[in-house]
Amino acid sequence: MEPSGKIKIQNLNLFIGKQQILKNINAEIPENKITVILGPSGCGKTTLLKTLNRLTDLYENIKISGTVEMGNEDILHTKTDITKIRRKMGLVSQRPYPLPMSIYGNIAYGLKISGHTKKQFLDEKVEYYLKVTHLWEEVKDRLKQPASALSVGQQQRLCLARGLAVDPEIILADEPASALDPVSSMAIEELFTELKSWYTIVVVTHILRQAKRIADHVIFMYLGEVIEQGPAGEFFENPKMEKTKAYIKGAFN
Amino acid sequence: MMVFATLTIILVLLLIIASIIYKGLPALSWDMISQTPKGGYYFGKGGGILNAIIGSVYLSFGATFLALIVGLPVALYMNVFLVKHKKTVHALRFILDILWGIPSIVYGALGFIFMIWLGLKTSLLAGIITVTILIIPIMIRSMDEALKFVPRGLFESALSLGSTRSEISFKVFLRQCIPGIITAILLSFGRAIGDAAAVLFTTGYTDNIQGSLSHPAATLPLAIFFQLGSPVPEVKERAYASAMVLIMIILIISIAARIFSQKYYKDKIKF
Ligand SMILES: Nc1ncnc2c1ncn2[C@@H]1O[C@H](COP(=O)(O)OP(=O)(O)OP(=O)(O)O)[C@@H](O)[C@H]1O
Ligand SMILES: [Mg+2]
Numbered sequence: 351m352e353p354s355g356k357i358k359i360q361n362l363n364l365f366i367g368k369q370q371i372l373k374n375i376n377a378e379i380p381e382n383k384i385t386v387i388l389g390p391s392g393c394g395k396t397t398l399l400k401t402l403n404r405l406t407d408l409y410e411n412i413k414i415s416g417t418v419e420m421g422n423e424d425i426l427h428t429k430t431d432i433t434k435i436r437r438k439m440g441l442v443s444q445r446p447y448p449l450p451m452s453i454y455g456n457i458a459y460g461l462k463i464s465g466h467t468k469k470q471f472l473d474e475k476v477e478y479y480l481k482v483t484h485l486w487e488e489v490k491d492r493l494k495q496p497a498s499a500l501s502v503g504q505q506q507r508l509c510l511a512r513g514l515a516v517d518p519e520i521i522l523a524d525e526p527a528s529a530l531d532p533v534s535s536m537a538i539e540e541l542f543t544e545l546k547s548w549y550t551i552v553v554v555t556h557i558l559r560q561a562k563r564i565a566d567h568v569i570f571m572y573l574g575e576v577i578e579q580g581p582a583g584e585f586f587e588n589p590k591m592e593k594t595k596a597y598i599k600g601a602f603n
Numbered sequence: 604m605m606v607f608a609t610l611t612i613i614l615v616l617l618l619i620i621a622s623i624i625y626k627g628l629p630a631l632s633w634d635m636i637s638q639t640p641k642g643g644y645y646f647g648k649g650g651g652i653l654n655a656i657i658g659s660v661y662l663s664f665g666a667t668f669l670a671l672i673v674g675l676p677v678a679l680y681m682n683v684f685l686v687k688h689k690k691t692v693h694a695l696r697f698i699l700d701i702l703w704g705i706p707s708i709v710y711g712a713l714g715f716i717f718m719i720w721l722g723l724k725t726s727l728l729a730g731i732i733t734v735t736i737l738i739i740p741i742m743i744r745s746m747d748e749a750l751k752f753v754p755r756g757l758f759e760s761a762l763s764l765g766s767t768r769s770e771i772s773f774k775v776f777l778r779q780c781i782p783g784i785i786t787a788i789l790l791s792f793g794r795a796i797g798d799a800a801a802v803l804f805t806t807g808y809t810d811n812i813q814g815s816l817s818h819p820a821a822t823l824p825l826a827i828f829f830q831l832g833s834p835v836p837e838v839k840e841r842a843y844a845s846a847m848v849l850i851m852i853i854l855i856i857s858i859a860a861r862i863f864s865q866k867y868y869k870d871k872i873k874f
Binding site (some may be wrong): 400403407408409410433434436437439441443444445447448449450451452459460463464468493496497498509512513516523 | 684687688689753754757758759760761762764765766767770774775778779789829867869870871872873874
């Protein structure tokens with residue numbers, strides 16, 4: 351059996367209306383590593399990330415062809431219930447979107463909708479994932495307070511915790527630090543580095559320095575195409591394509 | 604500018620309330636709200652408008668409840684299930700806005716026509732149905748106005764946690780919009796309890812306390828209308844007292860609803 355947690359994208363084309371957003375993408379996302387999707391603004395990073403858990407279902411006038419394989423399943427054409435597949439992938443978005451409920455409720459939500467109702471089980475999970483995301487000490491006395499009262503940095507870690515609580519194999523993060531101050535932003539980066547032994551992590555960013563700090567594997571995109579991909583060391587030390595060299599030098603951003 | 608706008612609104616509200624209190628308070632008595640009209644009430648004899656208070660409460664609660672049952676799922680459906688179909692949603696909004704704008708006398712007349720076709724008499728039930736139809740567009744559209752501001756990112760986050768669309772509707776969108784939805788309910792309720800034209804032909808009128816859905820019912824707006832039309836000055840004053848009662852009911856309901864929505868207002872995420 352193919353190891354799970356690894357994603358294989360083949361001949362992926364994505365149109366919105368007449369505009370082609372993704373052009374024949376072929377890429378692999380290795381297991382238990384941090385893969386960074388890097389590229390200038392508007393090159394299609396977010397769209398590619400959303401294709402991975404089919405949030406693109408919400409787009410109007412969209413046409414997709416190609417395959418996105420996870421395990422032995424083509425996510426784009428599978429008959430499996432898409433909500434089950436999405437549960438295997440936690441999403442951390444550009445800015446945090448806590449659910450309109452308490453801190454506790456946010457983490458328990460995913461467990462409750464998948465059928466867990468025992469209070470003791472939920473309590474344990476809430477505590478565990480708040481500890482994993484280093485939030486427990488800060489919020490343990492106010493679990494029943496609305497999540498909206500937390501700072502943005504705390505909300506972002508809460509959103510990560512809530513995603514982890516449904517026990518995903520993959521974490522998808524779209525510029526997870528872009529709304530955060532430098533300290534919270536470093537906290538998130540460190541968290542990802544800690545978590546990669548258990549999860550396959552995909553991080554979208556256009557910040558080169560951030561990519562260098564956290565990436566094990568890089569997919570470099572430009573105008574809807576994958577220009578170059580490979581292990582981070584090789585990618586940054588020894589890029590093969592002219593575009594990549596120019597980007598790494600900071601010629602465009 | 605904002606101060607000016609606020610002051611104007613407060614001033615208008617005070618003016619309405621003050622003039623009604625000024626004219627109505629002298630006539631307001633315990634008898635007025637605890638008794639039904641005695642014989643000769645409309646010529647200045649004793650009694651009260653309990654029949655109309657009870658009729659109006661039944662009618663407006665019934666209609667608001669039915670409109671909520673129909674309207675909430677539709678508003679959620681428009682915003683959660685039809686996200687990919689912007690054109691359909693735009694068309695629906697346009698139609699609902701038109702329906703909202705149709706004067707209530709037209710709904711009343713339509714209700715009347717249907718009653719004749721179906722061989723029904725004027726009754727509380729006919730009134731409830733007519734008023735429900737009158738306020739459904741208000742209910743849906745004003746809920747929709749709240750729901751449409753739920754950010755796409757929240758929708759995507761909830762999907763990513765493995766939610767189905769119904770779970771997103773009732774556990775995320777509904778919670779996020781409780782304050783807006785309460786406002787929508789209040790708006791519909793206010794229209795339901797305050798409208799005279801829709802009930803004129805359909806609900807009828809009675810001096811007795813409402814016995815069943817199939818009997819005619821008295822309503823406050825019509826009570827005000829009849830009393831105001833009286834040549835007797837005391838009865839005219841009672842019309843203002845009745846208006847006070849109507850406003851009091853709306854105020855009590857509004858305040859209760861606000862208190863209820865406070866808790867959810869804290870949970871609401873401000874984006
Ligand atoms: N819903 C949409 N409808 C139409 N065009 C879209 C939509 N979403 C994205 N696009 C277009 O697709 C292209 C890629 O957008 P995408 O958001 O994937 O870029 P990105 O690499 O994430 O950029 P950024 O770094 O600014 O977030 C852009 O040209 C954008 O205008
Ligand atoms: Mg983006």
